[in-house]
Structure formats: C-alpha cells, structure tokens
Amino acid sequence: MKILWGGLLLLAAGVIQWLWAANLSFLGPPPQLMLVLTVAASIVFGSVWGQSLGFLGGLWLDVLGARMFGGTALSLCWIGYGAGLLRRQMDVSNIASQLAVVFAASLAHGLVMRTLGFFFMRHWGETGFFAFMGGAVLNALAAPLAFAVAAYVEKRHG
Amino acid sequence: MNSRTRGTERIFLGVYTACALILLSLPINPWVAALKTVLIYCFLPPPYSAARAAGHFSEIPSNFARLLRVDQENQRLARESMDHEVAESQRKALIEENERLKSLLGIRPSLPWRHSWAKVVGRDMKGWNSLVWIDRGSDQGAAFNAPVLGTAQGKVGVLGRVVEVLPDASKVLLMSDELSALTVVVGEGRWEGLLEGSPSAFKVRYLPVAAKIGVGDEVWTSPSSLTFPPGILVGKVEKILPVDSYLPYREIQVRPAVHPGQVSHVLVLSPHKAVVPEERQGGLSP
Numbered sequence: 146m147k148i149l150w151g152g153l154l155l156l157a158a159g160v161i162q163w164l165w166a167a168n169l170s171f172l173g174p175p176p177q178l179m180l181v182l183t184v185a186a187s188i189v190f191g192s193v194w195g196q197s198l199g200f201l202g203g204l205w206l207d208v209l210g211a212r213m214f215g216g217t218a219l220s221l222c223w224i225g226y227g228a229g230l231l232r233r234q235m236d237v238s239n240i241a242s243q244l245a246v247v248f249a250a251s252l253a254h255g256l257v258m259r260t261l262g263f264f265f266m267r268h269w270g271e272t273g274f275f276a277f278m279g280g281a282v283l284n285a286l287a288a289p290l291a292f293a294v295a296a297y298v299e300k301r302h303g
Numbered sequence: 304m305n306s307r308t309r310g311t312e313r314i315f316l317g318v319y320t321a322c323a324l325i326l327l328s329l330p331i332n333p334w335v336a337a338l339k340t341v342l343i344y345c346f347l348p349p350p351y352s353a354a355r356a357a358g359h360f361s362e363i364p365s366n367f368a369r370l371l372r373v374d375q376e377n378q379r380l381a382r383e384s385m386d387h388e389v390a391e392s393q394r395k396a397l398i399e400e401n402e403r404l405k406s407l408l409g410i411r412p413s414l415p416w417r418h419s420w421a422k423v424v425g426r427d428m429k430g431w432n433s434l435v436w437i438d439r440g441s442d443q444g445a446a447f448n449a450p451v452l453g454t455a456q457g458k459v460g461v462l463g464r465v466v467e468v469l470p471d472a473s474k475v476l477l478m479s480d481e482l483s484a485l486t487v488v489v490g491e492g493r494w495e496g497l498l499e500g501s502p503s504a505f506k507v508r509y510l511p512v513a514a515k516i517g518v519g520d521e522v523w524t525s526p527s528s529l530t531f532p533p534g535i536l537v538g539k540v541e542k543i544l545p546v547d548s549y550l551p552y553r554e555i556q557v558r559p560a561v562h563p564g565q566v567s568h569v570l571v572l573s574p575h576k577a578v579v580p581e582e583r584q585g586g587l588s589p
Binding site for chain 1: 353
C-alpha cells in the first residue's frame with residue numbers, strides 16, 4: 146500500500162510541476178516538487194524510500210528534459226541519501242526545520258547539477274544567483290505540505 | 304538492525320548511482336536510447352493527460368457562456384418558430400381561399416408539380432448544345448413536353464423540354480437549340496416577351512419599346528407558358544439591343560442561368576394529375 150501511495154505522490158508531484166510549467170509560467174519556474182518529495186519521503190519514510198522516489202522522479206524529469214539523461218536522477222538519489230542521514234542527526238518535525246532542510250537540499254541539488262553539467266557537458270549552466278536562490282525559497286515554501294502528506298501516509302500505512 | 308539498514312541504504316545508493324552514471328556516460332548508446340524511449344512511453348502519458356484535462360477544465364467558463372448564448376438563441380428561435388407557424392397557417396388559409404375563389408370563378412386551378420432527378424447519359428455529337436439524353440423514360444414517368452431544369456451554382460434554371468420519350472430514356476431539346484422558344488417575363492416590370500434559343504445567348508423578342516429593362520435584370524418563365532411552370536429562372540439580361548426604327552418592339556440578349564455544358568443531373572417536372580370536381584367541370588376555362 147505504501148508503494149502505491151509513493152507512486153501516487155510521485156505522479157502528483159510530476160503532474161503538478163508539469164502543469165505549473167505549462168500554464169503558470171508567468172509566475173516563474175515551478176517549485177521542484179520532485180526534490181521536495183524526495184526530501185520529505187527520505188525523512189519521513191526512510192532513506193531507501195527517498196532514494197527510490199528521487200531516482201524515479203529524477204529519471205522522469207530527465208526523460209521529459211532534453212539534456213544530461215540521468216543527471217537529475219543521480220542528484221535526487223544523492224539528496225535522498227543525504228536527507229536520510231540527516232534524519233538521524235536532527236529533528237525535522239517542526240516547519241522551520243523542514244523549510245531549512247529543503248532550502249539546503251535545493252542548494253545542494255543546484256550545485257550537484259552544475260557540477261554534473263560541467264563534467265558531462267562542459268557547461269556550468271546559466272541560472273543567475275537570484276533565480277537560483279528564489280527557486281530554493283519556492284521549494285522551501287512547498288516543504289510543509291509535502292511533509293504533511295508524507296506524514297499522513299506514514300501514519301495510515303507505515 | 305541499524306547497521307543492516309545502513310547497509311541497505313548504501314546498496315541502494317550504489318545501485319542507483321551506478322545506473323545514473325551509466326545513463327550519463329552512454330547517452331548515445333543504443334541500449335540507453337532504447338531505455339529512454341521505453342521510459343518516454345511510460346512517463347509521458349500522465350502529464351499529457353493532465354495537461355489535456357486542464358485544457359478541458361480551462362474551457363469550462365467559455366463553454367458555459369456559449370451554453371447561455373445558445374439557450375438565449377434557442378428561446379428566440381422558439382418564438383420565431385411560433386411566428387412562422389402562425390404565418391404558415393395564414394398561408395394555408397389564403398391558399399384555400401384562393402382555390403375556393405378560383406373554383407367560384409371557374410378558373411382552371413394551377414396544378415402542383417412533382418419532380419424527379421435524371422442523369423444525363425448522352426449528348427448529340429452533331430449538335431452538342433442542342434439536345435441531351437437522360438435516363439428517365441415513360442416507365443419512370445417522363446412525358447412528352449415535360450419541362451427539364453438544370454442546376455448551376457446553387458440555382459435552378461430552365462434547361463429544356465422532353466421531345467422524345469422511350470421506355471427507359473428521353474431526349475431533351477435544350478433551350479440553347481435554335482428550335483426552342485419560351486414565353487418569359489423580364490425584370491421588375493414583368494415585361495413579357497418570347498425567348499428564342501441560341502447556342503451563344505438567348506434572344507427575347509417582342510418586348511415593348513417603352514419597357515424599362517436594365518442589364519442584369521433576371522428573366523423568368525411566364526405564367527402564360529404552356530410548358531413551364533411560372534417563376535423559374537431562365538437567365539439574366541446581358542445586352543439590350545438597339546431599337547430598330549422599323550420594328551414596333553425591342554430585343555434583348557439573355558445569358559442563360561444554366562449552361563447545358565455544366566449539367567450532369569437534371570430535374571424533370573411533371574404536373575400532378577388534376578382532380579377536378581364535378582361541379583367545376585362545366586365552368587369556364589381561360
């Protein structure tokens with residue numbers, strides 16, 4: 146049952162991210178819900194869940210994208226593993242810590258993607274500093290909802 | 304237990320990392336391309352379906368507005384339909400009154416016409432614009448002298464008349480033949496004249512010199528025609544010929560509404576058989 150819920154959450158995150166990008170582009174780039182879901186799943190369900198959702202979600206984004214097939218999957222998988230390690234070190238039950246963790250994860254994801262881009266495409270990427278930080282803030286704002294949904298699933302089917 | 308969980312986590316991390324690095328390192332490998340294609344087939348439908356669903360939802364307000372407009376139009380059309388029903392009942396009453404008055408005056412009632420479609424199956428090689436053969440004969444109800452109409456550009460116009468009837472086919476003398484003639488009325492003034500056939504342009508004779516006729520006026524069959532029902536389009540005035548001082552009438556040229564070369568199917572008219580009441584049989588006839 147938990148696998149089904151995980152699949153549904155992944156599907157919902159991908160679809161919302163796609164629809165936002167397609168219909169709400171005037172608000173800027175959408176929050177990276179796959180990343181937020183990966184962090185939330187990793188902290189609430191466990192590292193293996195986070196890595197799996199991150200890898201599959203990243204692969205989905207890579208399929209929909211045009212460049213660096215496998216890059217997002219690798220980055221989100223590592224983020225999931227890192228969030229799983231963090232779970233043992235700090236309490237992530239309050240909203241402030243959730244915001245902080247997702248914000249940090251967003252920065253880490255951006256850095257990993259740029260590094261992978263440099264190694265595999267000889268290109269650092271062109272996202273500006275403010276857009277980069279703005280995206281991280283947007284991801285952090287989506288964190289409480291993702292954690293609440295993950296906690297609900299864990300409570301029902303954990 | 305804790306070390307076992309950590310081991311599992313590391314195994315998953317290693318497997319996922321290896322898979323991702325393979326995909327990253329071999330982007331143009333056939334196996335990676337095939338995997339990507341498979342994943343596209345698996346992953347693309349949900350967002351596409353969601354986007355289509357979102358598109359449908361976004362159309363709801365405009366569809367609702369259109370539904371309201373259609374409803375208003377429907378109400379308006381319903382009111383107009385009622386008006387038309389009233390007009391139709393008035394028309395029927397007028398027709399009945401007309402028939403009654405005609406019977407009182409002893410005027411021969413005008414007969415309704417029925418029509419049937421026929422296909423042009425042949426042309427006279429010697430006179431291409433003189434006559435055509437159609438696939439309706441006496442077995443199908445075609446009769447001698449039956450009017451034949453053609454269609455061109457959505458309009459029905461005079462084409463000719465049946466001059467020879469066989470069981471399964473008929474010969475139609477076209478208006479463009481020089482032997483054809485027809486009484487017609489011209490323009491708003493309904494000036495009556497005799498139209499004579501010609502391969503190039505029809506000619507209408509015996510129009511009054513004082514008749515006010517302009518180029519482009521329409522020419523219709525006359526009520527005094529014995530062959531054609533009145534009010535069928537024949538053509539349009541193409542040229543007004545100068546008045547000959549020795550003749551007491553004027554002539555015009557008419558461009559046919561239906562050119563015989565255009566038709567592949569024709570309408571053959573025939574009047575319904577009149578049911579003349581006994582008390583009317585002794586009446587006057589015009």
